[in-house]
Amino acid sequence: MKMKKWMAVSMGTIMISSLLAGCGDTGNKPEAEKPTATSSNVTQSGMPIVKEPVTIKVFSGKRFASQNLNDIMLWNEYKKLSNVNVVWNDVNREQLIEKRNIVLASGDYPDAFYGSRFSSTELLKYGQQGVFVKLNDLIDKYAPNLKRILEQNPDIKKAITLPDGNIYGLPTLTDPSFEAMRSGSFMWYQKSLLDKLGVLEPKTTDELYSFLKQVKEKEPNLIPLGGSKIDSLIPLIKGSWGLGNNGASHPNVDTDPKSGALRFIPVSTEYKEMLQYINKLYSEGLLDKETFSANTDQMIANGTQGKYAVTPGYNPEATFRQKGYVGGLTLKGPHGDQLYANVGSLVGSLGNFAITKNNKNPEATMRWVDYLYSDEGAKMFFMGFENVTYKKTADGQYEYVDDIKNNPKGLTQDQAVGQYLTWPGGGYPGILKQQFFKGSEGMPASVEAVKKVNAQFVKEVWPPFTYTPEEADKLSALQTDINTYVTEMQAKFITGNVPFTEWDNYTAKLQKMGLDEYMKIYKAAYDRYKK
Numbered sequence: 001m002k003m004k005k006w007m008a009v010s011m012g013t014i015m016i017s018s019l020l021a022g023c024g025d026t027g028n029k030p031e032a033e034k035p036t037a038t039s040s041n042v043t044q045s046g047m048p049i050v051k052e053p054v055t056i057k058v059f060s061g062k063r064f065a066s067q068n069l070n071d072i073m074l075w076n077e078y079k080k081l082s083n084v085n086v087v088w089n090d091v092n093r094e095q096l097i098e099k100r101n102i103v104l105a106s107g108d109y110p111d112a113f114y115g116s117r118f119s120s121t122e123l124l125k126y127g128q129q130g131v132f133v134k135l136n137d138l139i140d141k142y143a144p145n146l147k148r149i150l151e152q153n154p155d156i157k158k159a160i161t162l163p164d165g166n167i168y169g170l171p172t173l174t175d176p177s178f179e180a181m182r183s184g185s186f187m188w189y190q191k192s193l194l195d196k197l198g199v200l201e202p203k204t205t206d207e208l209y210s211f212l213k214q215v216k217e218k219e220p221n222l223i224p225l226g227g228s229k230i231d232s233l234i235p236l237i238k239g240s241w242g243l244g245n246n247g248a249s250h251p252n253v254d255t256d257p258k259s260g261a262l263r264f265i266p267v268s269t270e271y272k273e274m275l276q277y278i279n280k281l282y283s284e285g286l287l288d289k290e291t292f293s294a295n296t297d298q299m300i301a302n303g304t305q306g307k308y309a310v311t312p313g314y315n316p317e318a319t320f321r322q323k324g325y326v327g328g329l330t331l332k333g334p335h336g337d338q339l340y341a342n343v344g345s346l347v348g349s350l351g352n353f354a355i356t357k358n359n360k361n362p363e364a365t366m367r368w369v370d371y372l373y374s375d376e377g378a379k380m381f382f383m384g385f386e387n388v389t390y391k392k393t394a395d396g397q398y399e400y401v402d403d404i405k406n407n408p409k410g411l412t413q414d415q416a417v418g419q420y421l422t423w424p425g426g427g428y429p430g431i432l433k434q435q436f437f438k439g440s441e442g443m444p445a446s447v448e449a450v451k452k453v454n455a456q457f458v459k460e461v462w463p464p465f466t467y468t469p470e471e472a473d474k475l476s477a478l479q480t481d482i483n484t485y486v487t488e489m490q491a492k493f494i495t496g497n498v499p500f501t502e503w504d505n506y507t508a509k510l511q512k513m514g515l516d517e518y519m520k521i522y523k524a525a526y527d528r529y530k531k
Helices: 073-082 093-106 120-128 136-142 144-152 154-160 179-183 191-197 205-218 230-241 269-283 296-304 362-373 375-383 413-417 444-451 469-495 500-512 515-530
Strands: 054-062 084-092 112-118 172-174 186-190 223-225 253-255 262-264 308-313 325-327 351-355 390-392 398-400 430-432
Touching (some): 054 093, 054 362, 084 093, 093 112, 112 120, 120 469, 136 362, 144 154, 144 362, 179 444, 186 444, 191 205, 191 325, 205 223, 205 269, 205 308, 230 269, 230 308, 230 469, 262 515, 325 444, 398 413, 469 515
Parallel strands (some): 223 308
Antiparallel strands (some): 112 351, 186 325, 390 398
């Protein structure tokens, strides 16, 4: 439930001046030159964005079926502020990809796609087909907030620029100082249990094992380790074997510290040792069996009853309404490795906003979305409106009103926020900043937790890579089979359904599935990124 969020920029914006300004005789101007949503209608800076109202049609996903984006406070108020009326075609996020692709196949494009999670490959495909417009010049002239961010962080610009040199989509960004968002998840320990057993937070993988053994022996009503899927646990311990040394955006590929070459993590000796460690936890009853089931409801039920001694993932205060947990340390592994590998790039999804060729108001549309990259826009997007959804504290901080934090109807914070705002569930353009984001990663316990691990953050965090159409076609065919097999065998090795004596057969099969070709494509994208 990583609720990605935010950031907006100062309301100042650099816009084109009216093309009519300073012209002499205007008496013979044809009616067609009456200001519309072209650059002559766009204001120089501030709000409103346009002098005369304009309407744009936008396709978007939404988290809650009960939401109506055409009648929700956030967009209703922004319409009043900007003079831009957005008509939303909103679909439930479970149907997002299917419905999005139907719209694209129809040729009846909206003016823009919002939060539609296009991959870099899809952006390049539709950009080169002319469906999505190039955003380079629009950003330069009509997006001062995003432009400033790109100038201050050249790696971000490099990450969102596709192989043909163009930008076709706008990303979710994270402010570099918002470290809790860049990491997001931690090993959470029940503080009262640590105190009761008289132990400190584990510092090594061996100490974690010993602590879980104590819990099983002395606290039979508790589940030693659980509350999330296996893909929440592995990113938090893989660094204890030196894996994931280029961050979370590439879970299966990093740099081999011995050779400096790219490494496919799931065939490495270190990965095998990590799985053997988790297998030991599982076989001794220290790791919850639900870790490999689809029974999320049961995990939530256990979590809300405080049954997990240790839970990997997002803040239990947000996921389970449990405040008695503290974030743990980066565990040192059997060979002395101690990396916090679950560090995300500053760049999230590249394709959370795209403007189509049907858009008659691209300048106004760019100004509209650019506001979400400003401080004021981010505050509006993530916090809402003063004395309605948030209040300002005596020390100048922002917090949600009690009706959202402690909803009397029993709604979770996400559900309560979703009555007014649209950020829960992720999938939006903008920038996440700590002062405005109050989801799991912005909670005080998460902010404190990251202070314990940031010294072990990996040094070079790769953003998502971009691929040419030819590379993408080959990679897609290979990646689906390879990743599916890796995930399947990961579970089988950990649960003991397949013994580790089958390891060589496992790696040999991956080679037969085209792993060398997979890594060759990956390297081409990596070399392009480094250049």
